[in-house]
Amino acid sequence: MPINCSSCETQRAVLRRPKTGHSVCKECFFRAFEEEIHHTIVSAQLFQPGEKVGIGASGGKDSTVLAHVLKVLNERYNYGLELILVSVDEGISGYRDDSLETVKRNQQQYELPLKIVSYQELYGWTMDQIVKQVGLKNNCTFCGVFRRQALDRGAMMLGVNKICTGHNADDIAETVLMNFLRGDIARLRRCTAITTGSEGAIPRCKPLKYAYEKEIVLYAYFKKLDYFSTECIYSPNAYRGHARAFLKDLEALRPSAIMDIIHSGENLSVKEDVKMPVQGTCTRCGYISSQGLCKACVLLEGLNRGLPKLGIGKHHKLHHKLLAQEPLSEAETRKLKSIDF
Amino acid sequence: MKCKEASAVLIIRVGDAFCRSCFKEYFVHKFRAMLGKNRVVFPGEKVLLAYSGGPSSNAMVQQVQEGLSRDAPKKLRFIPGILFIDEGAVCNQSWEDRERTMSEIENILKATSFPFHILSLEQLFTLPQTMLQMNLAEIPKRDGSYKQAVGSFLGQQKAQAEDGVSDAADRLTQIHIADNSSVECSQSAAFSRPAAEHTAALRDMFNSAKTLTAKQELLHLLRNHLILHVARTHGYSKVMSGESCTRLAVRLLSNISLGRGAFLPLDTGFSDNRYGDVVIVRPMRDYSLKEISFYNRLFNVPSVFIPALDTKASGNSSIQHLSESFITKLQADFPSTVSTVYRTSEKLHVSRTDTTQPKNQQDKCLLCMCTLDTHTGPASAFFATQKSQQLSEKKSLKNVPSAKDSEKQCCNGGQCCKESASCTNSVTGTQDIVHLLCYSCRVTIKDLNSMDKLPSYILKEAEHRTRRMEMRKEIEEFLLDDHSEDI
Ligand SMILES: [Zn+2]
Ligand SMILES: [Zn+2]
Ligand SMILES: [Zn+2]
Ligand SMILES: [Zn+2]
Numbered sequence: 001m002p003i004n005c006s007s008c009e010t011q012r013a014v015l016r017r018p019k020t021g022h023s024v025c026k027e028c029f030f031r032a033f034e035e036e037i038h039h040t041i042v043s044a045q046l047f048q049p050g051e052k053v054g055i056g057a058s059g060g061k062d063s064t065v066l067a068h069v070l071k072v073l074n075e076r077y078n079y080g081l082e083l084i085l086v087s088v089d090e091g092i093s094g095y096r097d098d099s100l101e102t103v104k105r106n107q108q109q110y111e112l113p114l115k116i117v118s119y120q121e122l123y124g125w126t127m128d129q130i131v132k133q134v135g136l137k138n139n140c141t142f143c144g145v146f147r148r149q150a151l152d153r154g155a156m157m158l159g160v161n162k163i164c165t166g167h168n169a170d171d172i173a174e175t176v177l178m179n180f181l182r183g184d185i186a187r188l189r190r191c192t193a194i195t196t197g198s199e200g201a202i203p204r205c206k207p208l209k210y211a212y213e214k215e216i217v218l219y220a221y222f223k224k225l226d227y228f229s230t231e232c233i234y235s236p237n238a239y240r241g242h243a244r245a246f247l248k249d250l251e252a253l254r255p256s257a258i259m260d261i262i263h264s265g266e267n268l269s270v271k272e273d274v275k276m277p278v279q280g281t282c283t284r285c286g287y288i289s290s291q292g293l294c295k296a297c298v299l300l301e302g303l304n305r306g307l308p309k310l311g312i313g314k315h316h317k318l319h320h321k322l323l324a325q326e327p328l329s330e331a332e333t334r335k336l337k338s339i340d341f
Numbered sequence: 342m343k344c345k346e347a348s349a350v351l352i353i354r355v356g357d358a359f360c361r362s363c364f365k366e367y368f369v370h371k372f373r374a375m376l377g378k379n380r381v382v383f384p385g386e387k388v389l390l391a392y393s394g395g396p397s398s399n400a401m402v403q404q405v406q407e408g409l410s411r412d413a414p415k416k417l418r419f420i421p422g423i424l425f426i427d428e429g430a431v432c433n434q435s436w437e438d439r440e441r442t443m444s445e446i447e448n449i450l451k452a453t454s455f456p457f458h459i460l461s462l463e464q465l466f467t468l469p470q471t472m473l474q475m476n477l478a479e480i481p482k483r484d485g486s487y488k489q490a491v492g493s494f495l496g497q498q499k500a501q502a503e504d505g506v507s508d509a510a511d512r513l514t515q516i517h518i519a520d521n522s523s524v525e526c527s528q529s530a531a532f533s534r535p536a537a538e539h540t541a542a543l544r545d546m547f548n549s550a551k552t553l554t555a556k557q558e559l560l561h562l563l564r565n566h567l568i569l570h571v572a573r574t575h576g577y578s579k580v581m582s583g584e585s586c587t588r589l590a591v592r593l594l595s596n597i598s599l600g601r602g603a604f605l606p607l608d609t610g611f612s613d614n615r616y617g618d619v620v621i622v623r624p625m626r627d628y629s630l631k632e633i634s635f636y637n638r639l640f641n642v643p644s645v646f647i648p649a650l651d652t653k654a655s656g657n658s659s660i661q662h663l664s665e666s667f668i669t670k671l672q673a674d675f676p677s678t679v680s681t682v683y684r685t686s687e688k689l690h691v692s693r694t695d696t697t698q699p700k701n702q703q704d705k706c707l708l709c710m711c712t713l714d715t716h717t718g719p720a721s722a723f724f725a726t727q728k729s730q731q732l733s734e735k736k737s738l739k740n741v742p743s744a745k746d747s748e749k750q751c752c753n754g755g756q757c758c759k760e761s762a763s764c765t766n767s768v769t770g771t772q773d774i775v776h777l778l779c780y781s782c783r784v785t786i787k788d789l790n791s792m793d794k795l796p797s798y799i800l801k802e803a804e805h806r807t808r809r810m811e812m813r814k815e816i817e818e819f820l821l822d823d824h825s826e827d828i
């Protein structure tokens with residue numbers, strides 16, 4: 001028996017919203033989904049008229065839906081934004097080809113400008129070359145750190161005021177859980193912020209912060225949006241994997257759990273006397289960093305010196321030597337050279 | 342190995358081997374150190390030990406006995422009493438089974454020679470409405486330091502000794518006797534069976550919860566009300582609760598998932614002052630469950646198995662249960678999980694907003710009695726959720742801004758609120774309770790089929806608070822500052 005849409009009460013409902021449990025028609029779902037993101041943007045004052053906003057586009061579902069919705073809302077509500085798609089090409093043969101194709105198609109469909117920045121261009125190394133040097137076991141350190149910075153560096157080249165990423169509610173809830181389990185209090189405090197980054201770096205924001213992953217898929221499905229599944233091809237970090245599995249179980253028991261966890265994260269209050277790492281900037285590249293040299297620059301230094309282990313462990317003591325371009329001692333070199341596969 | 346004499350009987354962590362007597366010393370020291378470090382339990386203060394029958398609370402009772410015994414070098418100086426609440430009705434146990442459990446418990450408690458109270462959860466239906474009100478005036482003022490308090494206690498004791506009252510032990514006996522006359526607390530072998538209608542009402546209430554998660558949460562909230570009530574009516578100003586750090590790690594994760602992030606320090610910290618006049622302390626929070634079971638086994642500390650709501654449930658039947666199996670599994674893979682989670686919680690504190698916010702934003706949740714965490718700005722998960730609700734609902738309801746759940750019976754008659762929002766005799770409507778609740782309790786209440794099943798002290802207090810809020814709204818413009826009375 002067909003059910004009527006709980007919102008308009010006239011159309012036939014075609015889906016049950018994972019977030020609220022309401023049965024709604026296609027049009028009402030689109031409208032609710034878009035309006036919710038509009039509400040997020042307006043209430044958190046994410047943008048100012050006239051800003052140039054970079055959308056981190058990976059060709060995956062989150063960034064595809066983000067690009068689409070931002071384009072729609074920018075026109076519907078006259079945000080007055082100049083939107084531009086920014087994609088990163090890590091230089092992994094075969095891996096990016098399909099997703100970059102997707103991004104290029106999106107660019108045409110949405111009529112948004114696109115800039116693809118390559119690792120080669122940004123760092124002088126492709127991911128394939130890095131894997132050759134450090135082995136498969138450690139490359140996730142590189143791909144995480146490099147990817148995080150690639151978007152900023154690319155955006156800086158383009159003179160963008162803000163970067164939007166497709167992080168959704170599930171990602172945020174998962175990060176809250178993960179940081180809590182790992183005892184990372186500094187990240188725990190920051191991870192629910194809708195906008196991050198201050199001086200030096202380009203502010204990043206997450207307009208899909210309150211959008212459920214399942215609804216993003218539903219939206220893409222019914223809008224017939226073209227996306228490519230781009231999970232990191234290397235194993236994710238163990239804790240994140242556990243946190244993700246736990247979150248899925250929670251959501252099955254109580255769909256609001258995702259929002260409930262974000263609410264928890266937003267209302268955690270950290271004691272003032274807890275030491276927080278001071279946020280400074282990297283003396284070499286200007287990216288935010290708690291150390292004199294940011295993680296990416298340390299990794300690069302290691303690659304360039306043929307000491308790939310440099311960025312993997314904790315080697316803060318060596319930073320002054322790196323900064324001063326001094327050579328390392330023989331013992332230090334020996335420790336950093338070998339890589340276990 | 343700590344000492345070189347005896348042979349090791351257990352290893353707590355890698356490299357930490359203990360012989361029997363060193364382990365005892367370590368264990369006993371930890372308890373005193375916890376109380377000594379925090380200095381919130383004052384000498385001569387009446388302390389209620391919330392006893393569940395499980396390993397952890399038995400170890401706690403044992404530590405209190407140990408600490409109060411005369412030969413203890415660093416003697417504890419508070420006056421203990423024990424409370425056991427029988428929840429058998431909720432787990433559908435027969436009265437015979439419940440009676441058997443209670444007499445088992447009674448035998449253990451008798452052996453402690455502390456005064457004790459055994460009562461059934463059905464007592465909830467006899468609690469007064471004032472139960473949920475904050476009696477700030479009655480909070481004993483503790484100016485001066487802990488040191489002074491100890492000093493004055495010792496002085497008092499000396500004076501009493503001169504009067505012929507030898508020491509605190511005698512005072513204990515006196516209290517024990519006095520307590521025997523107490524009406525509602527069972528002390529004799531025959532436990533007064535709760536009224537059948539109360540048992541039925543209790544079962545009804547729990548059956549109206551659609552999820553095990555909500556049932557467990559409700560039980561936790563209501564049990565706390567009863568503990569608080571016993572503490573207040575018997576003059577206990579502290580309650581000791583025996584959660585181990587293993588249990589607290591589970592509760593932390595579970596409470597984050599239940600939306601209680603703002604209250605983690607209260608829900609799991611050493612001391613919890615949400616009630617104002619009665620403070621909850623958790624002296625067992627430094628012990629792992631493993632340590633406790635070792636101790637109990639080595640020193641023959643008794644323990645009673647009592648079926649709980651989730652005893653027969655599968656691993657992922659409720660958020661609380663899921664959190665427990667998750668922490669247990671993770672702990673097996675990463676042995677530092679529990680201690681890491683526990684240390685993370687130490688770095689949190691209760692939001693500072695309390696005192697800087699206008700008075701009406703300092704209101705306490707009707708159920709968990711924490712300061713409401715729903716005064717967030719529009720850029721928040723709380724508002725985003727409401728927005729989603731609104732956007733998915735009937736257009737006809739959208740004009741009434743806060744009529745979210747009003748399709749359910751809102752007035753006694755059930756009809757009048759459908760049309761107008763100005764209904765005045767709405768007593769048990771979801772709406773009237775919901776706005777008095779914190780974020781997490783709202784989520785819990787959403788899983789209940791019916792509000793009327795809640796005990797009347799809650800419903801009456803909800804009605805009372807709603808009326809006071811309406812009054813406040815009406816006279817707002819005449820109030821000179823934010824100094825309105827507590828509601
Ligand atoms: Zn519709
Ligand atoms: Zn990776
Ligand atoms: Zn750098
Ligand atoms: Zn020993």
Ligand SMILES: [Zn+2]
Binds near residue numbers: 708711778779781783
């Ligand atoms: Zn509450």
